[in-house]
Each structure stands twice: as C-alpha cells, then as structure tokens.
Amino acid sequence: MCHADARRQTRPWWLLLALVALAGAAAAQPPLPQPRGEGLLFELTPPRGGAPGWLFATIHSEDPRVLQLPPPVEAALSAADALVLEVVPDADSVRAAAGAMRLPENTELRDLLAPELYRACVEALAARGMPEGVPRKLKPWAVMTLLSMPPARTGEFLDRRLYQRAQADAKPTLGLETSQEQLAVFEALTIEEERALLRAALAAQDERKRVLEALIDAYLRGALGELLALSDDRTPGIAPALQQRLRELLIRSRNARMLERIQTLPADRRHFIAVGALHLPGAGGLLAGLEAAGYGVRPLY
Secondary structure: OOHHHHHHHHHHHHHHHHHHHHHHHOOOOOOOOOHHHOOOEEEEEOOOOOOOEEEEEEOOOOOHHHHOOOHHHHHHHHHOOEEEEOOOOOHHHHHHHHHHOEOOOOOOHHHOOOHHHHHHHHHHHHOOOOOOOOHHHEOHHHHHHHHHOOOOOOOOOHHHHHHHHHHHOOOOEEEOOOHHHHHHHHHOOOHHHHHHHHHHHHHOHHHHHHHHHHHHHHHHOOOHHHHHHHHHOOOOOOOHHHHHHHHHHHHHHHHHHHHHHHOOOOOOOOEEEEEEHHHOOOOOOHHHHHHHOOOEEEEOO
16 A cells, blocks of 8 residues: 555544544543542443443553553453444544535635634644645534644554454444534534634644643543543633533533443443543543442452
C-alpha cells in the first residue's frame, strides 16, 4: 500500500475517535471524593448471577505508554468472551462519522463563521499540515473536534488497538451506543454554541500539549478524579450555561444510556467493557450506577 493510501485508511479512524475523545475531554463533571472509583480496571459481578466481567477505563490516545496494556488488563481481555466499546469502530461507523462531519452541498464553513474566526481555524489547521480545502466543507463542530485533538501520527489509538485485538482473536465486538446516537450529541448544538466552542478550542491551542501530557499522566496513575479536573481545563472561556449543557449532552445522558445497555448484556458471557475514563467516576458515573443496580464492583488495577 502506498503512503497516500495509508493516510486515507488512517484518517477515518482518527475522525471517529476524535468524536469519542471530545465527548470525554470537553465536558467533565466536577470531581467528587470517591476513593473506590480510582483505578483503570474493575471486575463486575452481575446482581443475579452469571459470568463476571470487567470495566476498563480508556483514554483516546496513541501514546505508547497508553497502548502498552498492564498485565491485569491483558489477562482480563484474554479471558473475556466479547469486547464492548462505546461504539463499534467498523466501516459503517467510519462512513457515518465522515458523512456527518460534512456540510450540505451548497454550504461552506466560511458561510457560517465571521471572517476572522474562519481564518483563525484555517491557519490553526494549516499548522497541522491540513490544507484549506479540507475544513472548507466541514461543520464547525467537526473543526472543533480536530482542534481539540493532537495531530494523529500513527492512527493506532487505544480503542482501535482493543478492536483489532478482538478481531484477531475472533471475539465479537458490541457497542453501547450507535454511531448515530453519538453523532447526534454534536448535531444538537446550535450554531452559536459551535462558534463558542470553536473560539475556546482556538484559545487553548498553546496549552494543548501541556494539558494532554497531564491528562495522560493522570490516566496512567488511575487518578480518575484528577483526570476530571484536568479535562475541565481543556475548554477555557466557555459560558457556564454552555458548560452545563455539554455535561448533560456528552456525559450524563450518555452515562444513563450506557448503564442501561450494560445491564442488558447476556449474562452467560464474560464481557470486557472499555469506555472513556470520564464516564466512570462521580455520583452519576458508571461505577456508582452499576453498584446501585446491584453489581459487585471490585477494583483490580
């Protein structure tokens, strides 16, 4: 495969995972004291019997330190009968993400933004090696996701690595959400909200690398409360009302949906459930929700 073909194969995965990452990174809940919620891997025991499973906190990164799974995580993944992700990153999901990010045929990004905001977006993306012709047809929220993520180097994100592992082991992969449900979160934003988020993403460019390193460091230590606080710093300048709306759209409503669907997983299979780390802790997080639903939750790593 030539290098140009390799880039075309990598980019859709990156775009899809950028959506997933933003859902965790742009709308953190205030951290709550919850010592039992610290860690990355938890054993789940169903309330009415059945095979125990695992809940693994992920971060959507291609950092080699993240991709190197610790032995307890490797052991759980090997023992699982099926992998469960937020959304299955298959070809249909990639196509849905790519299509949803594009503006209608007769509309361009410059039509929706003030000239100075449009130029700032083009220049910021050009600094990442992206020509102006690419963002010209993208929706504002799609540009915002690209600006909120580090430039992809390999396309080997943790989520994709887990999916590839399940495929190689001939294990089924299930999704807690459909790509349409996940994308609907961004489609619910008004154009004014998209513009505000774009300005915030641009303002955070100089701090992005430092904050990303701090996020990865907190993740590797399993410090979920610290991760929540740090992720809240990634969107400075957003009005409190919009921040509250983002928390509801990106975290709380999705937590409720994922919690409901975890409870419908077949009890006779051992599931390795991998979701963004920010969905686990807090009063409305998956750990508390599963315990309230009668699951035994035991930290393993």
